[in-house]
Amino acid sequence: MPVATTPYTDFDLMPLAGKWRHGSSAGRLTDTDPYRGDVLLEMPQATVEDVDAAYAGALDAQAAWAATTPGERAAIFLRAAEVLDRRQEELVGWLIREAGTTRTRALVEIGIVRATTMAAVTHTSLGEETVASDVPGKENRIYTRPVGVVAVISPWNFPMHLSYRSVAPALAVGNTVVLKPAEDTPVTGGLLLAKVLEEAGLPPGVLSVVIGPGSEIGDAIVAHPIPRVISFTGSTRVGQGIPAKAGVKRLALELGGNGPFVVLDDADLDRAVEAAVFSNYWHQGQICMATNRVIVDAAVHDEFVDRFVAAARALVTGDPGQAGTQIGPVINDKQLRGVRDKVARSVDAGARLLLAGEPHGPTGRVLPPHVLLGTNDVATAVEEVFGPVATIIKADGEQDALRIANDTTYGLSSAVFSGDVERGIAFALRVEAGMTHVNDTTVHDDVHVAFGGEKQSGLGRFGGDWVLEDLTTRHWVSVQHERRPLPF
Structure with missing residues (x-):
């Protein structure tokens, strides 16, 4: 019989340097349900002084944490996996209420977080290696060590996963972490993870969570002298400013995307349509790896469009807490306005709107799926949309499809569909992106994949080893080991 679990509480507090306390700012953050508009909590926000305290605490805690054995750190992550299992429904509920995720997507995210936890178990042993020397009597050893303190800044769209994919491996190898989640998702992006890891036995001070506006504490987090690594997932606009502010630090940046989904003339259209609909509309299209442009060979274009529009029209929109819902709310009003503006500008520029609809739901943020026929220079093709909008572009053969796919400043995820796997692989190797999927979606859910962007989509790699x-x-x-004559 399952053991009853008391739900986590006190989300108006944040773990700072080993203590759960209020932020020092007079400003308060109001966390709301994007579908219903209900206030979930209010909390005092963190200040620059709180950031200083979090970093000082992380620095103080790091040596002792790094000195723990791999087995001790692995045991904490194993217990964290048990906590995730026991509290699955509690975590799913928070993702639905705070991030507007559908129930099925929330379950996927919890599954990825759990898999990341188990992967962290294997990362706790760093080891050493010996390198041969051509100098008589000399021995060379290379020791792998944690860098020290790591800063993690994460977005609202996949909050638990995109925080934890950096937090978990950083902690596993002996670093301490200061995490800043997005203001739209302070609980699912940070506080829940801190609660889970604390329950699993993570020592105080090893993980701090600072919650506040990026405009007020973002620069302090990035420019602070203590962290050795800045791990940032977010917009290209913000990410472009980080190198100048960070100084001499390691940077891992996953920024915006403009994923091309290419359908060649020999593709299995049943599979291609199913994957393209998923890649465009899963989580309302609010995923950096989401398909932004569907590029279809002219030979199959019309049939693909008919099938795609029919499949998109059949998607169920509404309450993300209902089991059958496939498209829930856009995260906030600003984001919704931005998505609709891109659609309007595309139509003004000549794109044909084949499928649309007005926002609905209690907050008016559930935007039905949109489909446009356009060229590669309309707003919904050039810019990252981050909403339930697909732009289908006709290509005049394989070379033209490749040209269109690469005609973007972004280079994150991509996909190509072909009936010939080797042809698909050959095409994939010419796409300018960090990742290309052959006969699959642009959105991956494999924690063993090392993933990152090219061009303006980022720097460094996330995931895997x-x-x-x-x-x-x-x-x-x-x-x-022995005295030798020196060349002096």
């Missing part, structure tokens, strides 16, 4: 490159440092130690 590659993430450890940014979170560890190598110390070269050489030992001369």
Whole structure:
């Protein structure tokens, strides 16, 4: 029989340098349900002084945390997986209420967070290696060590996962972390993770969460002298300013995307339509890896469009808490206005609107799926939409499809559909992106994948074992075992 679990409380507090307390700002954050508009909580926000305290606490805690054994750190993550299992419904409820995710998407996110937890168990052992020397009597060793303190800044669209994919491996190898989640999702993007890890036995001060406007504390987080790594997931506009502010630090930046989804003339249209609809509309299109442009060979274009529009029209919109809902609310009014503005500008520029609808729901933020026929220079094709909007572009053959796919300043995720796998792979290798999927969606859910962007979509890699490159440092130690003549 399941053990009863008392729900987490006190989300008006944040863990700062080992203590749960209020932020020091007179300003208060109001966290609301994007579908219903209900106030979930109000909390005093963090100040620059709170950021200083969080970093000082992280620095103080780091040496002791790094000195714990791999087995001790692994045991905490194993217990965290148990907590996630026991509290799954509680976590799903928070994702629905705070992030506007549908129930099925919330379950996927919790599953990814759990898989990330189990992957962290395997990251706790850093080890050492020996490198041969051509100097007689010399021994070379390379020791891998944690970098120290890591700053993580995460967005609202996939809040738990996009925070935890950096937090978990950073902690696993012995770093301490200061996390700043987005203001729209302070609970699911930060406080819930802190509660879970605390319940699993993470020592005080090892993880701090600072919640406040990026305009007030963002620069302090990035420019502070203590963190050695800045892990940022968010907009290209904000990300472009980080290198100048951060100074000499390691940067891992995942920024905006403009994912091309290419359908070649030999594609299985049933599979391609299903994958394209998912890639465009899952979580209201509010995913950096979401498809922004569907590029279809002229030979199959008309049939693909007919099928795609029919499938998009059949999607169920509404209350994200209802089991059958496939499209819920856009996160906030500003985001909704931005999405609708891009659609309007595209239509003004000549795009054909094949499917549309007015926003509905208690807050008026549930936007029905939109489909446009356009060229690669309309707003919904050039700009990252981050909403339930698909732009279908006709291509005159494979080379033209490749040209259109690469004609963007972004380079995050992409996909190509072909009946010939080798043809698909050959096409994928010519796409300028950090990731290309053959006969699959642009949105991946594999925590073992090392993922990042090219061009204006980012710097560094997240996920898999590659993430450890940014979170560890190598110390070269050489030992001369016998005296030798020096070339002086």
